[in-house]
Amino acid sequence: MADPALGLDRASDEIFHARRLGALLEIIGDHTSAPDPLFVLDAGGEGRLARAVARCGHRVDAIGASAAAIENPWLYDVVYAIDVMFHILDDGEWAAAVENLASLVRYGGTLIITDENSPHRTPRGRDVIHRTRGEYTALLTPRGLTYRGFRPYAFRVSQVGFHVFTRTR
Numbered sequence: 001m002a003d004p005a006l007g008l009d010r011a012s013d014e015i016f017h018a019r020r021l022g023a024l025l026e027i028i029g030d031h032t033s034a035p036d037p038l039f040v041l042d043a044g045g046e047g048r049l050a051r052a053v054a055r056c057g058h059r060v061d062a063i064g065a066s067a068a069a070i071e072n073p074w075l076y077d078v079v080y081a082i083d084v085m086f087h088i089l090d091d092g093e094w095a096a097a098v099e100n101l102a103s104l105v106r107y108g109g110t111l112i113i114t115d116e117n118s119p120h121r122t123p124r125g126r127d128v129i130h131r132t133r134g135e136y137t138a139l140l141t142p143r144g145l146t147y148r149g150f151r152p153y154a155f156r157v158s159q160v161g162f163h164v165f166t167r168t169r
Contacts, residue, residue: 016153016155017048017049019153019154020049020082020153020155021049021052021053023151023153023154023161023162024049024053024080024082024112024162026151027110027112027151027162027164028040028053028058028078028110037059038058038059038077038078039058039059039074039075039076039077039078040053040058040059040060040076040077040078040079040080041060041061041062041063041074041076041078041079041101041104042060042061042062042063042080042082043063043079043080043081043084043101044063044081044084045062045080045081045082045083045084047062049080049082050062058078061074061076075104075105075106075109076104076105076106077106077108077109077110078105078110078112079101079102079104079105079109079110079111079112080111080112080113081097081101081113082112082114083114083160084113084114085097085098085113085114085115085131086114086115086116086128086129086130086160087127087128089127089129094131095139098136098139098140099143101113102139102140102143102145102165103143105145105165105167106167107167107168107169108166108167108168109166109167110148110164110165110166110167111140111164111165111166111167112162112163112164113136113162113165114153114161114162114163115130115131115136115160115161115163116130116159116160116161117133117150117159117161117163118130118132118159119132119133119134120132121135130159130160133150133163136163136165140165144167144168144169145165145166145167145168146165146166146168147163147164147165148164148165148166149164150162150163150164151164
């Protein structure tokens, strides 16, 4: 099914999702086996990536973006929010959501959040605000997460990509 929000036809949509999934799997890594899978949380996604990551042998929980859904007793090897955080316009709600996700990452685990990598906050239309890497690191570094880098989607003109953090304390 084509994604009208991105202005993509069916074929382009498939290519976009395949590229994004491939990049996500490269970040997650090949650290799974049947007796010892990675525990992964897909936060706020549509389910398409969660199903694909699960087919790769990982144990995946997928939740909505609501605060009630994020109340979860598990710690995960990988927590990701793909194309979600830049749709939270209120700064307080955004910070709470990012903090909640960070609290679910186990020691040595990975937090992946997609956004642009611009030095300036960038609104796009009425339902998107891209925050800076600095805003993410200012929020996450005091919570024990270290910034590992940015990997762009590298699809057409999109400036969105994966901000990757590791829990180091």
